[in-house]
Amino acid sequence: MAVLELKSLEMSYKTQEGTVRAIDGASLRVEKGDTVGIVGESGCGKTSIGLSILRLLPPNATIHGGQILFKGQNLLSLSGKDMRRIRWKNISMIFQAAMNALDPVYRVGDQLIEALVEHQNLTKKQASDKMEAVFQLVGLDPGRARNYPHEYSGGMKQRAIIAMSLICDPDIIIADEATTALDVLVQDRILASIEKIKAEFSMTMLYISHDIAVISEVCNKIAVMYAGNIVEHGDTMSLFKAPLHPYTQGLMHSFPKIHGKLERLEGIPGEPPRLTDSSPGCRFFPRCQQSLKKCNSIRPEFKEIEENHWVACHATRRSL
């Protein structure tokens, strides 16, 4: 059984400009021990997926279709109280604005202990020992547990946030742009810690990022999102070797490389669509250079084109 499974999830935000269809039928499976990356541009709905899973959406958002199955149980049908039990204990999250995710008036160590006491019925002493162990695991000096967040550097705060997500031994961690605002050297150290934790506990993760390079290093499977849809999903190797969706292909040609031959990049023409406009066809159609006649009117199905390689595109031929 998959640890986490999304079945044609649909979610929208009500805004002044109209209804924004942020997630428009997304399906995804995360098996135990997998690190699945969700890659896409800002506004493609990748953060909304994370927030939907934890049911932490803002009041103007509604989930109006699909299922989110956690070990076979539909999270969308749980009461608020039951959801609160699962949140953090079973599914935890590393948030995007890590700098602001710590409470400035509590000592960092106490914030971790609070989560433990809340969810795991430990004594103060047991909780404190556990906190120190997790501190060491993410590369923080346990002696700094009595410091306040403002006494930490950006990289240390990010480590504290990762420690926080690990503290209750969750079944799955959702990491949303965990290293985005950090300098490249700090990012690298955080990535090293994440890889270590993954290897040691065979941790299951959903790793959300706009940076395909980071995703390719951390994840063994990748889902590519565009305008609220998952357009391609497969294991990292085959997705990189032979990307099938035109958007994925364009994305691969949008990142300059630090090694190898220097070549002119083409990027992707045009701009992402407004999610308030609803069109019956493929969302990528206006920017696609391989489009067919029917792409403008019929939304392509999300199909398994090769083994474990799913694509939503009319122009991609089935080879199974």
Add this chain to the structure above:
Amino acid sequence: MSDVIVKTTNLTKNFPAKKGIFRRSNGCIYAVHDVNLEIPEGKIFGLVGESGSGKTTIGNLLVRLIEPTCGRIQLNGQDILDLKKSEEIHFRRKVQMIFQDPYESLNPRLTVYETVAEPLIIQEKRSMHGNEKELLYALESAGLTPPQDFLYRYPHELSGGQRQRVAIARALIIRPKFVVADEPVSMLDVSIRVSVLNLMLELKDNFGLTYLFITHDLSIARYMCDWLIVMYQGKIVESGNTEEVIQHPLHPYTRALISAVPIPDPMVKRRRVELSEAMEDTSKPPLRCRFYPKCETRSPICEREYPEFNDKGHAHFVACHGV
């Protein structure tokens, strides 16, 4: 080698550091220290480094948004720091800037027409009306097509990429010689970035521009720049031809920086250079090498004196005792 368009000599900028509840000034932060640059005309000159390395400060100094603590800046051989008021307007005409955040660098109350026409009104004492022809040309050059559709729009009606193109059109309409671009694509979406970078490359050739291209992203620096300068805590640690610096980095900091860039290829396993988290205090003048606390190849001399900036052949300069 082509002519030098911008030259700095011992450029230094200290910011006062305020501490304590009364915000009393005690000491200062050495943001940029003793920087000597020679930017060749017609080239893209890259400035890379982490946040706090002083790269934005140098950009702001070169366009005179801030004044240096000491040192000299020359543009085409003329010292720009002691210009008369009447000469200053000519300087501003030659030097323009493209900022990082197109959501903040455009006035939300001005239409695209008013924004892009503003330099003409100030520089050439024109009236607001009757500049359509030049504006259309500038917008079209910046890739906003068809240009007449954009003239009377407000920034909130434009996407991030379009806003940055408006900022580029505004910088180019008075035909500058030297453009400082401070992280021009870091706020843009991934799929839009490349098209803005390609546009900047095209405009360089069409308008005969020289860029100072400030970025934290080494991959983008490699894509754009002819020359590269690596900064660390207010000091230049390495400079040279871009390919030379990236393929054969000499300074231990540059080597660590390049090894930390994630590679978008699952077949390649990257070798990590682990650095200590210790940091030099930037409120002290750089008497010893700034990289000393992190450096793995340090020796006693590194603590005694700041390393000189030496040519290691092929115009590849590095400031390190160990090289």
